[in-house]
Amino acid sequence: MNKVLIVEDDPVIAKSVADHLMTWQMQVRCAKDFEKIDEEATDFQPDIIIMDIKLPYYNGFYWCSQIRKNSRVPIVFLSSVDDNMNIVMAMNMGGDDFISKPFDLQVLTAKLQAVLRRSYGADLTSHTLECGEVCLNLDDTSGSVSGKRVELTKNEFLILKTLMEKQGKVVSRETIMERLWGNDEFVDDNTLTVNVTRIRKKLEMAGVRDFIGTKRGIGYMVGKEE
Structure with missing residues (x-):
């Protein structure tokens, strides 16, 4: 069962994504302490992270760079700030994909699975x-x-x-x-x-x-x- 950490400030979006991913047999945690996202990632040990750009305290770019100091866990940015500069910044900071809001849950799931396959290959199969x-x-x-x-x-x-x-x-x-x-x-x-x-x-x-x-x-x- 793949573990997903959702770092999203909008509780409605976070719950919608979490509920959908759980129907795909994924174990999901929604971040709660936006001052300690790196600690939440270390504690939960996710297989993939969904990261919004606009967050309280520090933005998603900052947390991506912090997580990248210790982990290569795949990070997929999810944001309404989808101009080219932010997409390029997301990739340069260590992101693995970028999904624009609004989005379709089925498309989101397909992209997450594609990133997981690229990152883990045969190890993706859950036992x-x-x-x-x-x-x-x-x-x-x-x-x-x-x-x-x-x-x-x-x-x-x-x-x-x-x-x-x-x-x-x-x-x-x-x-x-x-x-x-x-x-x-x-x-x-x-x-x-x-x-x-x-x-x-x-x-x-x-x-x-x-x-x-x-x-x-x-x-x-x-x-x-x-």
Whole structure:
């Protein structure tokens, strides 16, 4: 899961971009302390940074130069100040791309992915799924909570994987059952309920409560509802 730090003074734009990128299974943080952007980047360790030019205290050019002293993390400028001088300045200060406001979220996502591919190549492929403190390792089908391993059966792992791939959205019971057991009409519907109950108990024992939400008569979901 790629980590994105959004450095944007407009909270509406920041939230809109963050919500959209999370639907693409990206882990997102919106900068809060505009006097310490370099410290936020060091703490979060993002794979890519979205940086506005006009910011409180210091502008995006300044923070790009500060981050570049210690990191080569890709930085994509996002700004309404899109004259040639500012675009050239953004590139000269170490930026990797420049996106003008207003912008389309799909185009923004495509450009971010292109920068990530150029920067990391084959390493871009994510081998984990994360939602809050819960992480699934797709290589060995294991789970963990805040780094502590949680033992999961094959079906439990597949249920969590199905829900975490669609975090923020309700997944129907039918969709989950088809993912696990195909079109086997003889599978008892109660089997899914039993598996979900076991997952909840294991996560609660690891310190995470109410991770899987129930939409009565529809299905289950994880994460904040969109």
